[in-house]
Amino acid sequence: MASDVSLPARFGDFGGRYVPETLVAAHQELEDAYAVARGDPVFQAELDDLLHHYVGRPTPLYFAERLTGECGGARIWIKREDLAHTGAHKINNALGQALLARRLGKPRIIAETGAGQHGVATATVCAMLGLECAVYMGTEDIHRQSLNVFRMKMLGATVVPVDTGSRTLKDAINEAMRDWVTNVATTHYLIGSAIGPHPFPTIVRDFQSVIGREARAQMLEQAGRLPDVAVACVGGGSNAIGLFHPFLDDPVRLVGVEAGGDGISSGRHAASLVAGRPGVLHGTKTYLLQDQAGQIRETHSLSAGLDYPGVGPEHSWLKTSERAEYVSVDDRQALEGFQALTRGEGIIPALEPSHAVYHALALARSLRPDQNLLIGLSGRGDKDMHTVAAALGVTL
Amino acid sequence: MSERLRQRFADPRPPGEPLFIPYVTAGYPRREDTVPILLAMEEAGAGVIELGVPFSDPLADGATIQHANQVALEQGVTLRDCLAFVREARARGLQAPVLLMGYYNPILALGEARAAAEAAAAGVDGFIVVDLPPEEAASFLAECRANHLSFVPLVAPTTSEQRLPRVAAVADAFLYVVSVAGTTGGHGGVPDALPGFLDMVRRHTSLPLAVGFGISTREHVAAIGRFADAAVIGSAIIAAIDAAGRQRPVERVREFVEDVTGH
Numbered sequence: 001m002a003s004d005v006s007l008p009a010r011f012g013d014f015g016g017r018y019v020p021e022t023l024v025a026a027h028q029e030l031e032d033a034y035a036v037a038r039g040d041p042v043f044q045a046e047l048d049d050l051l052h053h054y055v056g057r058p059t060p061l062y063f064a065e066r067l068t069g070e071c072g073g074a075r076i077w078i079k080r081e082d083l084a085h086t087g088a089h090k091i092n093n094a095l096g097q098a099l100l101a102r103r104l105g106k107p108r109i110i111a112e113t114g115a116g117q118h119g120v121a122t123a124t125v126c127a128m129l130g131l132e133c134a135v136y137m138g139t140e141d142i143h144r145q146s147l148n149v150f151r152m153k154m155l156g157a158t159v160v161p162v163d164t165g166s167r168t169l170k171d172a173i174n175e176a177m178r179d180w181v182t183n184v185a186t187t188h189y190l191i192g193s194a195i196g197p198h199p200f201p202t203i204v205r206d207f208q209s210v211i212g213r214e215a216r217a218q219m220l221e222q223a224g225r226l227p228d229v230a231v232a233c234v235g236g237g238s239n240a241i242g243l244f245h246p247f248l249d250d251p252v253r254l255v256g257v258e259a260g261g262d263g264i265s266s267g268r269h270a271a272s273l274v275a276g277r278p279g280v281l282h283g284t285k286t287y288l289l290q291d292q293a294g295q296i297r298e299t300h301s302l303s304a305g306l307d308y309p310g311v312g313p314e315h316s317w318l319k320t321s322e323r324a325e326y327v328s329v330d331d332r333q334a335l336e337g338f339q340a341l342t343r344g345e346g347i348i349p350a351l352e353p354s355h356a357v358y359h360a361l362a363l364a365r366s367l368r369p370d371q372n373l374l375i376g377l378s379g380r381g382d383k384d385m386h387t388v389a390a391a392l393g394v395t396l
Numbered sequence: 397m398s399e400r401l402r403q404r405f406a407d408p409r410p411p412g413e414p415l416f417i418p419y420v421t422a423g424y425p426r427r428e429d430t431v432p433i434l435l436a437m438e439e440a441g442a443g444v445i446e447l448g449v450p451f452s453d454p455l456a457d458g459a460t461i462q463h464a465n466q467v468a469l470e471q472g473v474t475l476r477d478c479l480a481f482v483r484e485a486r487a488r489g490l491q492a493p494v495l496l497m498g499y500y501n502p503i504l505a506l507g508e509a510r511a512a513a514e515a516a517a518a519g520v521d522g523f524i525v526v527d528l529p530p531e532e533a534a535s536f537l538a539e540c541r542a543n544h545l546s547f548v549p550l551v552a553p554t555t556s557e558q559r560l561p562r563v564a565a566v567a568d569a570f571l572y573v574v575s576v577a578g579t580t581g582g583h584g585g586v587p588d589a590l591p592g593f594l595d596m597v598r599r600h601t602s603l604p605l606a607v608g609f610g611i612s613t614r615e616h617v618a619a620i621g622r623f624a625d626a627a628v629i630g631s632a633i634i635a636a637i638d639a640a641g642r643q644r645p646v647e648r649v650r651e652f653v654e655d656v657t658g659h
Contacts, residue, residue, distance in 0.1 A: 016532055017531060018529070018532050020456040020526050020529075021529055021550040021551060021574065022456075022552035022553070022574060022578075024529050024531075024559070025555065025559075026554070165466075170453065171453075173455075174454075178457075181456060182577060182578040183577075184554060279501045280500045280504060281453060282453075282455070283527065293476075293505055294501040294502035294503070295451065295502070296452040296453050
């Protein structure tokens with residue numbers, strides 16, 4: 001029974017399950033199935049096997065020697081989720097949830113995507129498992145991430161354009177929820193970040209925690225100690241919570257970097273934790289960018305993957321409990337981070353973790369050479385070449 | 397609980413004739429249309445009125461009501477504006493119970509206690525909050541009770557029989573039964589499974605049942621009357637306003653409601 005296996009629905013005051021009645025049963029069913037699956041060695045063995053042989057885990061931990069020298073401060077280590085299959089951390093969660101959906105007997109998967117990385121990861125695992133796949137994507141994002149749109153189509157997914165609201169990730173989630181409300185009997189909604197109603201934030205965090213578990217073990221092995229600081233970008237916050245969670249009980253400073261867009265003072269940004277206040281959106285209580293009347297504000301970021309007015313509820317809890325700190329990095333600074341890692345180490349990052357790179361380099365300069373700083377590099381930058389070129393005034 | 401709402405369901409009606417509950421989004425198509433629309437709905441025979449509180453992310457609504465929300469928000473319509481509309485309609489003689497229907501965040505932003513107190517003072521009778529299932533409703537439910545407002549929970553085709561007592565427990569005036577799994581604005585009419593489903597719901601509550609979602613015509617409402625106490629139409633009313641190019645919306649709504657109620 002559900003009561004024997006149910007998972008905590010809240011992180012402090014945040015989280016919960018604010019969903020239309022039609023979807024309550026599906027969330028309960030998912031919670032029950034996941035609570036059993038996560039204690040089931042057969043499920044875990046299949047997941048681990050695919051993470052190893054299909055995704056390519058463990059991903060490397062790389063010591064960035066040149067950047068460390070340039071900064072003249074802390075030793076900089078990079079957790080290379082860009083080297084996971086499909087080029088980002090999104091596959092960790094997509095694979096886990098797709099296996100869950102198969103357990104639930106649901107043959108159809110829907111997903112939302114912003115940058116397209118979650119859409120590609122979902123389309124990929126659906127191709128591998130033989131599941132039908134539809135991906136909702138804002139038309140603004142379809143425009144700026146056309147390469148990923150084509151990848152999804154090649155993988156056999158249907159990409160459904162969403163032309164409402166700000167035509168970005170938030171609106172894609174609304175439309176995916178509407179699909180789910182209508183087709184809940186046959187469909188699993190494979191949410192791509194640690195957001196949404198309970199149990200999604202817990203499920204996504206658990207599947208992404210492989211990042212932090214590996215990084216923790218690799219730091220101990222390669223650096224001989226834990227990092228002093230771990231830095232990751234935060235949109236919905238799945239890669240950050242995946243990196244942070246295994247360090248929560250360690251003396252490790254945790255820093256999340258949100259998208260500052262044109263700058264916080266401009267009002268054109270996506271920094272929910274830095275500049276928002278608590279509310280309820282997409283089924284969860286969390287920090288939101290909203291106006292006085294509770295309407296959700298449109299957001300802006302150069303990076304489609306961070307362009308979201310909310311954030312995972314566990315991050316809201318980590319902020320208010322002061323276990324983690326959250327800062328913002330604007331578009332221009334993110335481009336600097338992008339160029340620094342590209343030229344300094346020969347690693348082309350996605351624009352999302354470029355935010356984390358910029359802040360991490362600044363932080364490293366303020367630390368001592370015997371200290372260690374860990375960056376979560378959530379994905380690679382191939383998808384962003386057109387955006388970067390345009391921002392730098394280059395015509396491809 | 398709203399006494400006005402309880403009394404309205406208790407008032408004698410011709411056998412088989414359900415209460416008709418029309419819906420309109422506040423501020424649609426223009427701010428100045430809302431109060432006249434509420435009054436016209438009553439004159440045309442509405443039993444209860446649902447006034448939609450606009451929200452930026454109406455994820456349980458189909459395209460028609462999404463668009464109405466967007467138009468209202470472009471005019472800056474807030475929850476407090478909705479309360480002002482009801483206050484003015486009451487001052488102009490509106491007698492029908494009015495329920496505010498919408499999403500939770502605008503209520504949270506105003507503050508649950510303040511939202512309930514100001515709603516009661518404005519002459520509102522209760523709330524239908526689409527994304528506030530009973531498990532999350534405790535604090536707002538308490539504020540509604542303290543202000544003699546009804547909290548109307550939704551029941552869906554996916555609601556299990558084991559769960560029904562929990563849903564019924566938060567209701568005090570009636571339960572809103574969603575006829576089909578989906579968003580607002582369907583045209584499916586009365587599903588074959590509905591009578592059996594309503595029977596199951598009645599095993600767990602003695603309160604009246606209203607049916608909505610997918611109901612769009614006089615025939616649908618008449619059919620609902622055989623199984624339930626009230627029928628809700630929303631998207632089809634917005635669509636009727638749209639079909640007339642948003643010209644003379646008050647008259648369009650009046651005609652629509654008269655057609656359904658036979659007034």
